[in-house]
Amino acid sequence: MSKANGFVNSWLRHRLVILELLEQLQDEHLDYRPWEKGMSLKELVLHMLQSADMFANSVIAGHFVSPAEPEKAVNTVAELRELAQALTDKNRQSLSSLPDEKFAAMVDVTKPFGRPLSGEVLLQMMRDHEIHHKGQLYTYARIVGVETLPLFVKLQLD
Amino acid sequence: MSKANGFVNSWLRHRLVILELLEQLQDEHLDYRPWEKGMSLKELVLHMLQSADMFANSVIAGHFVSPAEPEKAVNTVAELRELAQALTDKNRQSLSSLPDEKFAAMVDVTKPFGRPLSGEVLLQMMRDHEIHHKGQLYTYARIVGVETLPLFVKLQLD
Numbered sequence: 001m002s003k004a005n006g007f008v009n010s011w012l013r014h015r016l017v018i019l020e021l022l023e024q025l026q027d028e029h030l031d032y033r034p035w036e037k038g039m040s041l042k043e044l045v046l047h048m049l050q051s052a053d054m055f056a057n058s059v060i061a062g063h064f065v066s067p068a069e070p071e072k073a074v075n076t077v078a079e080l081r082e083l084a085q086a087l088t089d090k091n092r093q094s095l096s097s098l099p100d101e102k103f104a105a106m107v108d109v110t111k112p113f114g115r116p117l118s119g120e121v122l123l124q125m126m127r128d129h130e131i132h133h134k135g136q137l138y139t140y141a142r143i144v145g146v147e148t149l150p151l152f153v154k155l156q157l158d
Numbered sequence: 159m160s161k162a163n164g165f166v167n168s169w170l171r172h173r174l175v176i177l178e179l180l181e182q183l184q185d186e187h188l189d190y191r192p193w194e195k196g197m198s199l200k201e202l203v204l205h206m207l208q209s210a211d212m213f214a215n216s217v218i219a220g221h222f223v224s225p226a227e228p229e230k231a232v233n234t235v236a237e238l239r240e241l242a243q244a245l246t247d248k249n250r251q252s253l254s255s256l257p258d259e260k261f262a263a264m265v266d267v268t269k270p271f272g273r274p275l276s277g278e279v280l281l282q283m284m285r286d287h288e289i290h291h292k293g294q295l296y297t298y299a300r301i302v303g304v305e306t307l308p309l310f311v312k313l314q315l316d
Contacts (some may be wrong), residue, residue: 010282034192035300113313124168125311130311131286135293142193152290153283155271 001058004098009097011052011127013154018134019050020150021141022081024063029144030077041140044068045080048133055126056091060098063108082083095123162256169210169253169285171312173246176206176292178288179299180239187302188235199298204228206291207245213284214249217277218256221266253281267271 001009023043030042039047050067057065074080103120110116117125131152138149159167162310180203188200197205208225217222232238261278268274275283296307 014286034297036295037305038300128172128289128311132293133288134294135290136297138290139196139294139297140194142196147195153286 002132003100003103004096006089007098007123007127008092008095009157011130012092012157014131014134014152015052016154016157017150017152018081018130018137019084019088020083021134021137022077022084023148024141024146025077025080025144027076028106028127028144030075032077032079032144036138040081041137041144041147042074042132044137044140045084048137049084050129051129052091053087055122055129056095058107058109059102059122060094061107062083062105099136135143161261162254163208165256165281165285167248167315168252168255169281170232172285172289172292172310173210174315175308175311176203176248176288177239179292179295179304180235180242182299182304182307183235183238183302185234185258186258187299187304188233188238190298190302192298192301198301199295200232200238202291202295203242204232205287206295207242208285209287210249210284211245211285212254212281213287216265216267217260217280218252219265220263222269271285 026040031040033040033043039060050069054065055069070083072079072083074083098119102120103123105119106121107115107119108116134152137151141149171285182197189198191198191201208227208295212223212225228241230241232241256277261281263277264274265277265280266274267280292293296310299307
């Protein structure tokens with residue numbers, strides 16, 4: 001397995017869980033926020049999706065690529081699921097063909113992170129960042145009343 | 159760097175954040191739980207510590223080792239910090255000398271996970287599990303009133 005496929009599978013073990021979790025949510029959950037200065041549930045999901053896209057685009061480009069706002073406004077869970085699926089497909093496809101040398105190559109991310117970091121380090125941050133916020137999403141989901149949630153990691157990929 | 163040291167450093171980037179976060183907590187926070195069937199804050203921290211210890215012990219032993227209960231009761235944040243530091247030191251030390259071949263070796267974890275898994279897969283689960291629950295701990299901490307939290311990952315190890 002190429003480095004790229006190894007990474008993509010290891011990231012999908014978590015991303016696919018987010019897609020499953022979104023199936024359990026309803027429109028009225030989107031504006032829930034557990035503390036007044038915190039992200040709402042919708043903002044939390046958008047933050048995960050846009051950050052992963054930023055990490056992927058930056059590693060591919062070799063320099064920092066600012067997170068992109070969604071092209072269409074997201075007001076419903078159906079729209080959030082649609083965006084999540086589209087970005088998952090896009091990032092999965094673009095990262096799957098990443099050449100091995102991009103893992104060692106330095107990426108100029110001085111702007112957000114204070115110094116250049118290797119593609120490998122940035123991809124690990126992409127994955128860790130997603131697991132971190134997905135953990136928060138589990139707590140949000142439980143508080144809004146979703147009791148049955150998938151295991152935090154997908155042990156078996158289809 | 160040996161595989162063992164690479165893994166230990168990558169895990170410490172998250173574990174050391176938990177130790178920092180515990181410095182911000184007070185005794186009255188320990189029994190907080192965000193939903194009635196969820197873990198209390200104290201139970202969540204104990205679950206992270208005991209699970210990591212279980213993963214580490216199982217990979218070292220080559221077979222499943224049940225999570226151990228703390229030797230002393232934990233009733234205060236001071237006692238929780240003491241246990242967290244002791245288990246961090248213990249796991250850090252024992253994993254640092256793990257031979258390379260233990261990463262490829264299969265571990266009989268059929269009891270908890272349904273099938274044997276390699277040391278490498280189990281160590282990645284140990285780390286992912288900790289990041290997942292640390293994410294939840296951030297939301298717990300915010301809800302009980304801790305506003306200033308460290309970055310979710312320690313970019314620079316001392």
